Amino acid sequence: MTRFVVLGMGNRLMMDDGIGVYIVEELQKQNKDESVKYIVGETDIDFCLDVIENTSYLIVIDAVKTGKEPGEISIYSLDEMPLMNLGFSSHNLHFFHFLYHKKQRIKGILIGIEPFQIDFNLGLSSILNNRFHQVMINVKRQIQKVKETAFS
Template structure:
């Protein structure tokens, strides 16, 4: 059986940029999936260590795509254009490295409402969190079935 890791990245100090962290923390509490969970935040070196120890990676992060806030999207890591994700500490290095390594996995992106200096999620995204988590779980389960 493949070792599957769900990695939450983002920055809690930048409002909705931390959504990946909050979602993975909730998934860790439930432990309904037989996978490894990890919180990488913006520590690229730690994230790269996690990636080396897994066979299949599911990254959860805020992704500004122009959709309505709270929208959940999924893209194969091999198809990511790191430059299109915007510039942040975890995007500019981590996603370039994932692309270079050809790491098997997916990025589950959550459309933020607001990214700015502030601890915690925006009220808008926080209110939508239960529905977002439900959508993310559905994506994860379908992904796991397909590998």
């Protein structure tokens, strides 16, 4: 069983929607801790579901629009996330629906990063690109904080 997974989600073809992917790619390059597995999930929900099946603690990093300043992060506990009507069909079980139903077994958090612009274009907006380094610092700080409290 993989104990600790950091999963980057988003669509890099939709500008800032891809921030979770870009952050996790950078964290993968810097990772020296074998107890943490960094996975780029993008928008491949089936792949993401396979990855987390044997995970005991999950950190999802994704763009989340909350009205904060671009690049600010919000933290949500996965076991406290309400089951929202995010769209469901028998062909497309939404990722967060799955997490909600597995909340007794999969513990973790969602690190939501406030986007500036979500539109058809490859790469981050100039505003989020300029704040990328600070976002990385804030996300790394949150991951370290979780590791210290979840596995102490």
